[in-house]
Amino acid sequence: MCSETPAFEPAFLCVQCANTPTKCALTERRNPVFNSLQTASADAILGLIAEYRDDSRAEKIDLGVGVYRTSEGKTPVLGVVKRAEQMLIDGQDSKAYIGTAGAADFNAAMQALIFGDSSPDDRLTTIQTPGGSGSLRVAAGMILRATPNASVWVSEPTWANHVPLLGGAGVNLKPYPYYDTENHVIRVDEMLAGLATAPEGDIVLLHACCHNPSGLDLSETELRAVTDVIVERKLVPFVDMAYQGFADDLDRDAFAVRHLAANVAEMIVSSSCSKNFGLYRDRVGTLSILSADSKTRDIVNSQVNNLVRTIYSVPPDHGAAVVSLILNDPELRRDWINELTEMRERLQSMRRLLNDALIEKTPNRDFSHLVRATGMFCFLGISAAEVARLKKDYGVYMVDSSRINVAGITRQNVDYLATSIAATVESE
Ligand SMILES: Cc1ncc(COP(=O)(O)O)c(C=O)c1O
Known part of the structure; x- marks a missing residue:
């Protein structure tokens, strides 16, 4: 047994005990840094995916996963993306670095898509980012650089990664009331009252549309009321737009962004092309920051590019180049909007199908919030114990909160799904 500082050479055997590093008794003491770590808690969704995969029941249904699926259960590459990718391969003549801000043509097209024709260009800076x-x-x-003591107010509940992501980066977070889990409505009055207590300069994170996880969005009237509080309290809106085109259409889904941009001096907008272009793994998104004047915009622009250099240096190119081709070519753009419309309409019709089937199979329970919600997600509105029973007895998988991805519903499985839900909630 060795007692001195071990040295592994030659052939990486300990010169004292002749063991390999893993067998040498001193290895543990030689690695004090990583040995101090504990296993990180597993991502709930990843655990659910593994359980679903290992379930041998043919009738099993996955409502947990966070991607769009067709009626065949596939998450395909959009046809228009395939065509644009081919054009890209044929025409691309360099893989040299792009700058920290990404491609100017992509950024301009995305800025127009998000902010519309009346985009306040002279006060806005938009950069390409690795996804939302x-x-x-x-x-x-940027929040930490500009205003490290400010808090970001997040909806209760919010997307499962908002708190780990923003909080993990070091930002202070505070919750504001949003979803009433009993009655399946937005707690608008409590939300307004909560935000009215926020100190000047705090930041309010809003979902542009298809609120994840509830699927319920503020109406235009409610959004105007929230904007009034934001303006009155001198707060900074921070809009996360991960589902543009999944609720109503590209323009109406951007209402929150455009209304706020027209009324506030400063704001932040994060967007993602993961869902609406189906480019999940290619990592495509943007960050836009609206400043009070064009001089500040230039300073913000220099800071954000400097910051990117210290994190990932430059964004990935491929997916953004594809999006740019699509948005800047009228024919490709039209075809993309058609494919996007198809995805949106499938989600809406699956919501209606499930609600209709539940009305028939469990008339005493109200699931009408399913059709009031938009996008991929909403809460089914059952308890964690019922979620567990659905999984065990029927092979129906969803996260404990009963958030479901309606893209997992098909015409073939909806009857079995509704029967399983009815049997589970009625066996109480
Ligand atoms: C609300 C919300 N914001 C951001 C994201 C991040 O998307 P991306 O895959 O582009 O990182 C998601 C993804 O599910 C989301 O639901």
Whole structure:
């Protein structure tokens, strides 16, 4: 047994005990840094995916996963993306670095898509980011640079990664009331009252549309009321737009962004092309920051690019180049909007199908919030114990909160799904 500082050479055997590093008794003491770590808690969704995969029941249904699916259960590459990718491969002549801000043509097209024709260009800066998550992470860094003591107010509940992502970056977080889990409505009055207590300069994170996890969005009237509080309290809106085109259409889904941009001096907008272009793994998104004047915009622009350099240096190119081709070519753009419309309409019709089937199979329970919600997600509105029974007895998988991804519903499985839900909630 060795007692001195071990040295592993030659052939990486300990010169004292002749053991390999893993067998040498001193290895543990040689690695004090990583040995201090504990296993990180597993991501709930990843655990659910593994359980679903290992379930041998043919009738099993996955309502947990966070991606769009067709009626065949596939998450396909959009046809228009395939065509744009081919054009890209044929025409691309360099893989040299792009700058920290990404491609100017992509940024301009995305800025127009998000902010519309009346985009306040002289006060806005938009950069390309690695997905919506990358955008949120850079936004957190900018908040810490500009106003480290401010809090970001997040809806209760919010997307499962908002708190770990923003909080993990070092930003202070505070909750504001949003979803009433009993009655399946937005707690608008409590939300307004909560935000009215926020100190000047705090930041309010809003979901542009298809609120994840509840699927319920503020009406235009409610959004105007929230804007009034934001303006009155001198707060800074921070809009996360991960589902543009999944609720109503590209323009109406951008109402929150555009209304706020027209009424506030400063704001932050994170967008993602993961869902609406189906480019999940290619990591495409943007971060836009609206400043009070063009001089500040230039300073913000220099800071955000400097910050990116210290995190991932430059964003990935491929997916953004594809999006740019699509948005800047009228024919490709039209075809994209058609495919996007198809995805949106499938989600809406699956919501209606499930609600209709539940009305028939469990008339005493009200699931009408399913059709009031938009986008991929909403709460089914059952207890964690019922979620567990659905999984055990029927092979129906969803996260404990009963948030479901309606893209997992098909015409083939909806009857079995509704029967399983009815049997589970009625066996109480
Ligand atoms: C509300 C919300 N914001 C941001 C994201 C991040 O998307 P991305 O995959 O582009 O990082 C998601 C993804 O599910 C989301 O639901």
